[in-house]
Amino acid sequence: MTQTFTLDGKAIPFADGQTIIQAALAAGVFIPHLCYHPEFKPHGSCKLCTVKVNGRQTASCTMRAAAGMQVESNTEEINAERRALTQMLFVEGNHFCPSCEKSGDCQLQATAYHLGMMSPHFDHFFPNRPVDASHPELLLDFNRCILCSLCVRASRDVDGKNVFALSGRGIKTHLIVNAKSGRLADTDIALGDKAVQVCPVGVILRKRTGFAVPIGERTYDKAPIAETVAQEGT
Amino acid sequence: MALTDLHAEAVAGIVDRVAQRYRRDPTCIVQILREIQEACDWISPAAIDRLQAVLGVPRTKIEGVAGFYSFFYTRPRGRYRILFSDNITDRMAGNLPLMERLCGNLWVEPGKVSEDGLVSVDKTSCTGMCDQGPALLVNNLAVTRLDAGRIDEIADLVRNAVPLGEWPAAYFAVADNVRRADILLGHTLQPGDALRAARDRAPSEGIAASNMRSWREGLPHGLGGPAATLDEIKRANLRGRGGAGFTTGLKWEACRNAPLKPGQQRFVVCNADEGEPGTFKDRVLLTAHADLVFEGMTVAAYTIGARRGFLYLRGEYRYLLDHLECILKRRREQKLLGPDILGIPGADFDIEIHLGAGAYVCGEESALIESLEGKRGTPRNRPPFPVTNGYLDQPTVVNNVETFAAAALIAVKGGDWYAAIGTRHSAGTKILSVSGDCERPGLYEYPFGVAVRQVLADCGAGRTQAVQVSGPSGVCIGADEFDRRIGFEDLPTAGAFMVFDDSRDMFEVARNFVHFFQHESCGFCTPCRVGTSLLKNLMDKLHNGHGSPYDFAEIEKLNQLLQSMSHCGLGHTACNPVLDTIAKFRPAYERRMEHNDFTPAFDLDRALAAARQMTGRDDAGAHIPAEFGEDA
Ligand SMILES: Cc1cc2nc3c(=O)[nH]c(=O)nc-3n(C[C@H](O)[C@H](O)[C@H](O)COP(=O)(O)O)c2cc1C
Ligand code: SF4
Ligand code: SF4
Ligand code: FES
Ligand code: FES
Numbered sequence: 093m094t095q096t097f098t099l100d101g102k103a104i105p106f107a108d109g110q111t112i113i114q115a116a117l118a119a120g121v122f123i124p125h126l127c128y129h130p131e132f133k134p135h136g137s138c139k140l141c142t143v144k145v146n147g148r149q150t151a152s153c154t155m156r157a158a159a160g161m162q163v164e165s166n167t168e169e170i171n172a173e174r175r176a177l178t179q180m181l182f183v184e185g186n187h188f189c190p191s192c193e194k195s196g197d198c199q200l201q202a203t204a205y206h207l208g209m210m211s212p213h214f215d216h217f218f219p220n221r222p223v224d225a226s227h228p229e230l231l232l233d234f235n236r237c238i239l240c241s242l243c244v245r246a247s248r249d250v251d252g253k254n255v256f257a258l259s260g261r262g263i264k265t266h267l268i269v270n271a272k273s274g275r276l277a278d279t280d281i282a283l284g285d286k287a288v289q290v291c292p293v294g295v296i297l298r299k300r301t302g303f304a305v306p307i308g309e310r311t312y313d314k315a316p317i318a319e320t321v322a323q324e325g326t
Numbered sequence: 327m328a329l330t331d332l333h334a335e336a337v338a339g340i341v342d343r344v345a346q347r348y349r350r351d352p353t354c355i356v357q358i359l360r361e362i363q364e365a366c367d368w369i370s371p372a373a374i375d376r377l378q379a380v381l382g383v384p385r386t387k388i389e390g391v392a393g394f395y396s397f398f399y400t401r402p403r404g405r406y407r408i409l410f411s412d413n414i415t416d417r418m419a420g421n422l423p424l425m426e427r428l429c430g431n432l433w434v435e436p437g438k439v440s441e442d443g444l445v446s447v448d449k450t451s452c453t454g455m456c457d458q459g460p461a462l463l464v465n466n467l468a469v470t471r472l473d474a475g476r477i478d479e480i481a482d483l484v485r486n487a488v489p490l491g492e493w494p495a496a497y498f499a500v501a502d503n504v505r506r507a508d509i510l511l512g513h514t515l516q517p518g519d520a521l522r523a524a525r526d527r528a529p530s531e532g533i534a535a536s537n538m539r540s541w542r543e544g545l546p547h548g549l550g551g552p553a554a555t556l557d558e559i560k561r562a563n564l565r566g567r568g569g570a571g572f573t574t575g576l577k578w579e580a581c582r583n584a585p586l587k588p589g590q591q592r593f594v595v596c597n598a599d600e601g602e603p604g605t606f607k608d609r610v611l612l613t614a615h616a617d618l619v620f621e622g623m624t625v626a627a628y629t630i631g632a633r634r635g636f637l638y639l640r641g642e643y644r645y646l647l648d649h650l651e652c653i654l655k656r657r658r659e660q661k662l663l664g665p666d667i668l669g670i671p672g673a674d675f676d677i678e679i680h681l682g683a684g685a686y687v688c689g690e691e692s693a694l695i696e697s698l699e700g701k702r703g704t705p706r707n708r709p710p711f712p713v714t715n716g717y718l719d720q721p722t723v724v725n726n727v728e729t730f731a732a733a734a735l736i737a738v739k740g741g742d743w744y745a746a747i748g749t750r751h752s753a754g755t756k757i758l759s760v761s762g763d764c765e766r767p768g769l770y771e772y773p774f775g776v777a778v779r780q781v782l783a784d785c786g787a788g789r790t791q792a793v794q795v796s797g798p799s800g801v802c803i804g805a806d807e808f809d810r811r812i813g814f815e816d817l818p819t820a821g822a823f824m825v826f827d828d829s830r831d832m833f834e835v836a837r838n839f840v841h842f843f844q845h846e847s848c849g850f851c852t853p854c855r856v857g858t859s860l861l862k863n864l865m866d867k868l869h870n871g872h873g874s875p876y877d878f879a880e881i882e883k884l885n886q887l888l889q890s891m892s893h894c895g896l897g898h899t900a901c902n903p904v905l906d907t908i909a910k911f912r913p914a915y916e917r918r919m920e921h922n923d924f925t926p927a928f929d930l931d932r933a934l935a936a937a938r939q940m941t942g943r944d945d946a947g948a949h950i951p952a953e954f955g956e957d958a
Pocket of ligand 4: 124125126127128135136137138139140141142151152153154
């Protein structure tokens with residue numbers, strides 16, 4: 093007999109060891125997320141995937157599913173808080189979507205649309221984050237980094253390299269690369285690395301390939317993120 | 327040889343020596359970095375180069391760790407690194423004018439390094455000297471009772487590059503200030519008493535909950551003491567003194583019963599991070615009663631079957647390290663630590679001391695464990711909890727210093743004796759760290775259930791307006807609440823008790839706490855990382871006279887978000903001080919509301935400040951008149 097839990101009134105089957113988000117996506121139910129990626133160990137940091145389990149908030153990407161759990165996700169209350177989180181991420185960095193190569197393919201942007209974010213609401217921090225254009229093939233635009241650590245996990249766990257890591261603390265947390273010079277050109281990153289492909293936003297970009305797909309025809313231009321991801325999940 | 331080569335060679339020598347002493351063990355990176363910095367004044371790229379080679383870990387790992395802790399410097403910060411404690415109690419005692427005075431004397435800007443590279447002066451979170459502030463740290467050693475005279479002398483010593491070892495010893499004296507002692511601070515136990523009592527205790531009738539399942543591979547069969555001692559801890563109804571108040575007996579039992587995979591063992595960790603501003607009782611317990619604390623840890627080890635223990639000591643208490651190591655050494659000689667404790671075959675246990683490096687969040691038990699493992703102090707995702715998956719993924723008990731001290735007493739005197747003290751749901755005594763506006767700041771130990779009013783009378787507080795109980799993450803109570811009682815039923819506390827008389831501006835108190843949380847957020851989760859900064863900006867906006875009632879709603883909304891979405895207790899409680907003071911001291915906020923409906927956060931004139939500083943101008947033409955700058 094398969095075990096199930098209840099997500100917004102719907103029975104969701106799950107296998108032992110699955111997290112709530114894994115089971116939900118497999119069942120075709122979208123839960124917003126930014127730092128979760130099906131191929132990596134969950135991080136639990138962005139908190140976009142927060143749901144209420146038996147009345148208590150918890151990150152659904154780190155919480156294991158259990159039989160009989162009552163989970164709320166798509167409620168006005170939770171979505172309003174998720175929206176505030178996306179607003180926080182927008183004001184924390186410098187996101188000028190119209191000039192961003194990732195626009196339309198960006199999970200942060202698509203998630204903000206999904207949640208109906210109409211304005212940044214908070215005052216912008218306008219941090220000073222210089223870009224790293226040292227590498228001949230790759231550009232790092234730290235202005236858009238949301239500290240999800242996907243590149244860190246991909247480099248460490250898949251590429252076996254440790255090209256990226258987080259340093260600093262609090263609001264000064266930032267991405268660093270594995271070189272004494274601090275420049276990407278002096279690391280052993282390669283174009284084929286998984287780390288080059290996982291960034292959900294527009295930080296790690298290939299040079300000279302910009303705007304190959306015109307805006308308007310990109311991933312989330314065609315279908316909203318909820319549909320895109322839920323279809324991939326099933 | 328070029329000078330830089332010489333330097334690199336000297337640094338490499340130091341790095342090799344330090345790493346060697348820590349068995350080149352990457353779990354000791356925090357300790358290794360601390361010692362490298364103590365020897366080299368900072369952690370240079372050359373040092374990191376060498377360390378990554380010696381330890382065989384990527385440099386990103388070392389830089390990630392070094393970048394997390396406030397006390398690690400990856401840029402030169404001078405030979406004298408001076409940090410003024412900036413708790414609200416230091417503020418009230420005038421730390422800022424003293425800091426300005428020192429900066430003036432030394433020709434250095436706050437936060438910067440002097441041009442000759444000799445000294446830097448900056449602020450740091452509460453250093454746990456609130457009963458004898460204002461205080462500072464120089465190269466992580468505490469100097470207390472600052473006044474203008476002492477500041478001028480310090481400036482001379484620094485200017486003349488006098489080594490710290492030759493500074494007057496009186497500067498570094500830290501008083502215990504025990505004002506009221508009860509069963510803990512007044513105990514008369516001798517080293518070994520609690521362990522002997524635990525050994526000799528026979529399982530009694532009554533509590534049978536202690537699972538007798540094999541818990542310690544290697545101890546003689548049929549040993550009754552451990553289970554019997556656990557029963558006493560449960561009977562005592564002892565609850566954790568670190569803030570959350572979890573029942574100690576249940577924690578120990580869960581760890582004892584946690585299954586071990588092959589090669590695993592159990593650990594006992596004493597949480598001496600004591601980072602909550604206004605708390606300094608663990609400092610005194612470790613100064614005057616370290617034997618009792620170590621004994622409590624050993625009782626825990628005996629009870630749950632652990633062979634290794636750690637004392638995680640906050641970096642601010644670096645000055646206690648030698649003293650504590652001495653006591654550990656003596657206890658080994660007394661056979662109270664090490665192999666076959668008290669001659670019981672297989673009863674092995676030893677304690678290592680790890681120092682923190684300026685990170686309040688490392689008091690959170692899972693962040694503490696990360697730090698013990700040589701990582702950034704990021705709280706873990708829970709479950710699983712440390713009792714099953716703690717240090718290096720093995721079963722671990724983490725308790726506060728005071729909890730272990732109480733456990734040692736219970737081992738001797740029994741659970742019933744202890745449970746009879748205090749109140750129904752709060753057994754035993756609680757040590758309060760009293761500071762702020764009172765005549766006799768210091769430690770006051772009371773049976774649980776004491777009224778706030780009693781404490782205020784005992785410490786000589788007059789015209790008291792408010793008390794911050796349990797520090798910024800606790801509650802702020804006003805005069806109409808002084809009959810409330812200390813205890814888990816009413817006012818739970820980790821120990822801080824900061825007193826504010828009616829001359830104090832409670833808005834500034836809250837703002838100081840908000841700055842604290844912003845500075846100490848680990849940065850892992852979005853709500854706390856960004857939310858604490860947003861809250862700080864809001865409070866600064868109010869401080870600058872640009873607030874409006876709209877901001878109350880914003881604060882309320884941030885609070886909701888931080889409470890429901892944050893990753894750990896830091897984020898959950900970060901808004902408390904503001905909510906409490908808005909509810910109880912609203913006039914302190916309203917006084918600042920120049921605008922009754924809406925006001926822009928942006929101040930044109932203020933925005934020109936950087937340009938004024940760069941051009942050295944401050945004349946009328948370099949300002950935008952208020953009628954344009956505001957309200958426009
Ligand atoms: C941000 C934060 C800081 C904490 N700091 C401390 C601390 O300095 N000392 C302490 O004993 N517990 C601290 N705690 C509580 C610990 O996580 C843990 O509950 C405690 O050490 C358990 O010991 P106890 O049961 O003996 O109280 C902190 C918790 C949080 C969330
Ligand atoms: S990363 Fe995404 S959100 Fe940020 S600027 Fe680019 S498209 Fe916009
Ligand atoms: S660079 Fe991209 S993948 Fe890496 S932490 Fe930043 S946002 Fe995440
Ligand atoms: S997706 Fe779960 S916390 Fe980021
Ligand atoms: S940033 Fe550490 S708890 Fe959120």
